[in-house]
Amino acid sequence: MWNLWDVGSLVIAVGLPVGVGFAGTAFGGGGDSEWYKELNKPPWTPPGWVFPIMWTTLYILMGVSSWLVYKEGGFSAQGYPLGAYIFQLALNFLWTPIFFGMHFVGYGLIEIIILWFAIALTIYLFLPVNPIAAYLLIPYIGWYVF
Numbered sequence: 001m002w003n004l005w006d007v008g009s010l011v012i013a014v015g016l017p018v019g020v021g022f023a024g025t026a027f028g029g030g031g032d033s034e035w036y037k038e039l040n041k042p043p044w045t046p047p048g049w050v051f052p053i054m055w056t057t058l059y060i061l062m063g064v065s066s067w068l069v070y071k072e073g074g075f076s077a078q079g080y081p082l083g084a085y086i087f088q089l090a091l092n093f094l095w096t097p098i099f100f101g102m103h104f105v106g107y108g109l110i111e112i113i114i115l116w117f118a119i120a121l122t123i124y125l126f127l128p129v130n131p132i133a134a135y136l137l138i139p140y141i142g143w144y145v146f
Contacts, residue, residue: 006071013070014063017089021059024093028100035103061136062089068133069126081125088118116141 030036031051046054066085069078091114099108119141126134 009070010064010067013067014060017059017062017066017092018056020089020093021055024096025100027097028102030096030100033100036100058140062140065126065133065136068130068136072129078129081122081129084118084122084125088115088122091115091118 031048037048062085066082069081069085072078075082091111095108095111095115098104098111119137123134123137123141126137
């Protein structure tokens, strides 16, 4: 049975990554910038209109995932998994200013590698708490290939 606390905490859990994602674009313009459009990208790079749809979907999945773990005792019981989640969320936020804002392609690549490990750690820590929460994060790793 849903209660006001469940609904409110789910809204916050989803709103946090969505907000962080949109806030990151304020520091770099994202895929709409002229700089990004002129980059030599691999042929499998999706068209630009796909990115906002996919990232919004991924942020929603991340929020639901974190909420499922949070429901298993909050930060007091799930401090390490939720801490890893917050760490990878911060790395996700930093990637946009590093890559799109400062045009540091090399540092962006290093940051993504660290982010992949942080996401993998989050999945690993979420798995015993709630397997569905862990599985919801898997598409997030693959999307950074583009």
